[in-house]
Amino acid sequence: MDNRSFFLYLLVMAGSTYLIRAIPFALMRKKIKNTFIRSFLYYIPYAVLSAMTFPSALYATGSVISAAIGLGAAILVSFKSKSLTLVAITACLTVFLTECVMSLI
Amino acid sequence: MSILQSYKKGVKAGVPIGLGYLSVSFSFGIMAVSMGLHVWQAILISMTTLTSAGQLSGIGTMMIPGQYASMLVSQLTINVRYSFMSISLSQKADDALRGVWRWLLGFFITDEIFAVASTEKSVSRSYFLGLAAMPYVGWTLGTTLGALLGNVLPESLTGALCIAIYAMFVAIVVPPAKEDRRLLAVVGTAIAASLAFYYLPYLNRVSSGLSVSICAVAAAALGAWLFPRKEEDDG
Structure with a gap:
């Protein structure tokens, strides 16, 4: 790929990603009163993250088994702790150890 | 709260996101270079686009010449969720976070930055800028490291790092959902x-x-x- 087409692609990708974030943010000046829209906006981030996680996360590691165990560990830890770092590190370690054990069997 | 205090509060809240991004963008860096992009191209993509799913799909499209319209359509569908987040966040922005500030800070609205900012009652410029700092550094640094030394690390380690972003999603959703x-x-x-x-x-x-x-x-x-x-x- 030559530099010209790289920069054109970059412009389309970065430009569209920026505008889709910035335009609604910059233009919504009023507080929304409508209960349905307010409720929708409250639920949307959690719905997005849930749909992004399942089932894609199961295929993120070397095997479905290690990913499932890692996700299970993340869910367990996040019941007890609100620390994103702790949950993330626990999940990574669990996946790593599970894959080590699996390679031995 | 003073401007510096709320900036620091934001930076602190952004550290776990930054760590998560470090590992996720690391795998992006590996993939970008393995697909044939230069290290500087991978880094430039991360610094200008700052999104996971969109970049992953984007580098796939880049490999085929002349697919600009397809690139636009796929980016818009993958990223349309940001519009909802932006509208949601606009409801929490305080009186000073408006005008040109919205055009500047809107760049940093990602799933995780948004999710953490949403837990605040009101979002100020300094808090949001602080919150975005570590994730931006982590995303850029992780891409750089992955692009430079991805092929050196064993596969079991890179696979384990890829679960980090999803674990972070879980950690954001579970605590409010159980209540x-x-x-x-x-x-x-x-x-x-x-x-x-x-x-x-x-x-x-x-x-x-x-x-x-x-x-x-x-x-x-x-x-x-x-x-x-x-x-x-x-x-």
Whole structure:
């Protein structure tokens, strides 16, 4: 790929990603009163993250088994702790150890 | 709270996101270089685009010449969720966060930065800028490291790092969902819909970016219709 087409692609990708974030943010000046829209906006981030996680996360590691165990560990830890770092590190370690054990069997 | 205090508060809240991004963008760096991009191109993409799913799909498209329209359509469908987040965040922005500040800081609205900012009652310029700092550094640094030394690390280690972003999603969703059955129902609906789009015939032909948007919008709309929230619910 030559530099010209790289920069054109970059412009389309970065430009569209920026505008889709910035335009609604910059233009919504009023507080929304409508209960349905307010409720929708409250639920949307959690719905997005849930749909992004399942089932894609199961295929993120070397095997479905290690990913499932890692996700299970993340869910367990996040019941007890609100620390994103702790949950993330626990999940990574669990996946790593599970894959080590699996390679031995 | 002074400007410096709220900036520091934001930076502190952004550290775990930055760590998560470090590992996720590390795998992006590996993939970008393995697909044939230069190290500087991978870094430039991360610094200007700052998104996971969109970049991953984008580098795939870049490998085929002349697919600019296809690039635009796939980016818009994958990223349409940001519009909802931007509108949601605009409701929490304080009086000083407006005008040119919105055009500047809007760049940094990612899933995780948004999710953490949403837990605040009101979002100021300094807090949001602080919150974005570590994730931006982590995303750039991780891409750089992955692009430079991805092929040196064993596969078991890079695989383990790839779960980090999802663990972070779990950590954002679980604590409020276990306190609130209505939210739990919305989360369950989104997951069920997402599983259907992944495994059922015909539905699984829909691109992953678009299916996430469809599932999330449907689940949140159903939740808003069945379980409307009062002002005091949302803090």
